Amino acid sequence: KRIGYAIVGLGNLSLGQILPGFGASKYGKPVALVSGDADKAKKVAAQYGINPKNIYNYQNFDNIKSNPEVDAVYIVLPNSMHEEYVVRAAKAGKHVLCEKPMATSAAACQRMIDACKQAGKKLMVAYRIQYEPHNRLAMEWVRSQKFGKVKVIDMMNSQNIGDPSQWRLKKALSGGGSLPDIGLYCLNTARFVLGEEPHTVIASTYSTPGDERFKEVEETVSWQMHFPGGAVVSAATSYGVHQSRRYRCYADKGGWFGLDPAFEYSRLQMEGSHAEGNQEIKIAPSIKEVQQFALELDHFAQCILDNKTPFTPGEEGLQDQKIMEAIYESAKTGKPVKLQTITTIDTFR
Ligand code: NAD
Known part of the structure; x- marks a missing residue:
């Protein structure tokens, strides 16, 4: 099985590295997009074979809860927005991969760790290095x-x-x-x-x-x-x-x-x-x-499939x-x- 990822934020990193990176991924596939720009999302969905019904915006993002194709959510937004979207993803019952830096304060990192723990979902910080x-x-x-x-x-x-x-x-x-x-x-x-x-x-x-x-x-x-x-x-x-x-x-x-x-x-x-x-x-x-994003996407997918703790969990982001x-x-x-x-x-x- 491949883990289905929803990508939140269609900026430079998502379009230039992460979405192309799925091409080299063995265990992950992009299945949903979250963007404030519906036209852009439609074009990107067509490019990557993503079902247009799996396009969300920042308001209706919480509806991913009822989408069984989405196993994990990858947060690729400006830093101070990571907390809100990690917490919302966890509350929607999804595992979360979060871009670095994890947040803009240690207190926020702790809240993100707690939210994922409470939801029983995995949290990884995308430290590709x-x-x-x-x-x-x-x-x-x-x-x-x-x-x-x-x-x-x-x-x-x-x-x-x-x-x-x-x-x-x-x-x-x-x-x-x-x-x-x-x-x-x-x-x-x-x-x-x-x-x-x-x-x-x-x-x-x-x-x-x-x-x-x-x-x-x-x-x-x-x-x-x-x-x-x-x-x-x-x-x-x-x-x-x-x-x-x-x-x-x-x-x-x-x-x-x-x-x-x-x-x-x-x-x-x-x-x-x-x-x-x-x-x-x-x-x-x-x-x-190697394609570095494929490696991290696959690592997180394998952690979900084998129920293991990621090598770079939320605690790693909190520490930094x-x-x-x-x-x-x-x-x-x-x-x-x-x-x-x-x-x-x-x-x-
Ligand atoms: P970007 O500016 O290219 O993209 C940000 C996206 O967020 C855009 O699609 C933008 O529309 C959206 N967005 C939503 N609300 C916004 C708001 N209020 N203000 C601005 N943009 C808003 O940024 P990026 O370079 O893709 O970076 C995104 C995240 O990824 C950051 O946390 C960054 O640190 C991280 N990043 C990581 C790596 C890496 O190698 N791991 C590389 C680049 C960026």
């Missing part, structure tokens, strides 16, 4: 100490953001600037490769004065995370410079490795170097490219949200912030 083979190999090398213990990781995710009127630059819809949108990849991937939770963060933010894009949200964030095993992660994210989406892990027995790019949809590349005697050997494994709140607090106060209340969740199931 945790399903992607290059990043999974980096995770294995960090955790197996292939080139020694990784003590330092540096990470960057940046892009020069355009249109000043877009929702990403409106705090009420985005919850923040570069950090929750793209900096989150550094944060989540660091936790993933290390398999640990940071105990302290130190951060600062900067926005170019007078740049109309950054009236409400921050342009650049630079932060450090300290992990219990001794690793120090130095990360930066910016909406104001050319795109760069990479990280490097530095180990103590003569090796470094990383990905450049690390967070793109395709053409990821692993790179590095390690010492053998007095020779430096380049690291450049070739790994088959708590850390982002600590990063903003550190930037505001100019002091390190301790994260004692964060319990370790096992991301390596």
Whole structure:
């Protein structure tokens, strides 16, 4: 059986990646669309062979409750809308896959987790990087100490953001600037490769004065995370410079490795170097490219079919949200912030 997905929100990600991604999916198929634009939805439904009777809008969305073709709902809306639609989907008795960032506050993440629990439905946050083979190999090398213990990781995710009127630059819809949108990849991937939770963060933010894009949200964030095993992660994210989406892990027995790019949809590349005697050997494994959205859609579908907990459950999104709140607090106060209340969740199931 294939799991039937309803896609909520027909923006760039849904049209450019998720719907095409079903073409490579083994266990999922798109069966319903939810959009505020009926004409667009009709066209997209025809393109993907979706029955036009399975088109919903934001008002009648709750009627999916009585549609047995829909097993799961994938929320692909602006960040601050995730909570409402995750809760409504759970109340309609559907499993929910939610785009990142999960929400715009830790309290909202908790309410989403509770709503899905109460409804007895699964909740997964769409952290595609945790399903992607290059990043999974980096995770294995960090955790197996292939080139020694990784003590330092540096990470960057940046892009020069355009249109000043877009929702990403409106705090009420985005919850923040570069950090929750793209900096989150550094944060989540660091936790993933290390398999640990940071105990302290130190951060600062900067926005170019007078740049109309950054009236409400921050342009650049630079932060450090300290992990219990001794690793120090130095990360930066910016909406104001050319795109760069990479990280490097530095180990103590003569090796470094990383990905450049690390967070793109395709053409990821692993790179590095390690010492053998007095020779430096380049690291450049070739790994088959995959459709990242098909992998995550299939993972969630299999969790539903086999009644398993997703690898990136709602708790994973909550954890990141708590850390982002600590990063903003550190930037505001100019002091390190301790994260004692964060319990370790096992991301390596
Ligand atoms: P987008 O602006 O292209 O699409 C958003 C959709 O929401 C549009 O169809 C828009 O019509 C609809 N919408 C409904 N109410 C709206 C409102 N009040 N204001 C603005 N739009 C409204 O955005 P996107 O790039 O598709 O991002 C959607 C979500 O997916 C975000 O949470 C984003 O963080 C996430 N995302 C994830 C990835 C990834 O790689 N996992 C990549 C891009 C975006």
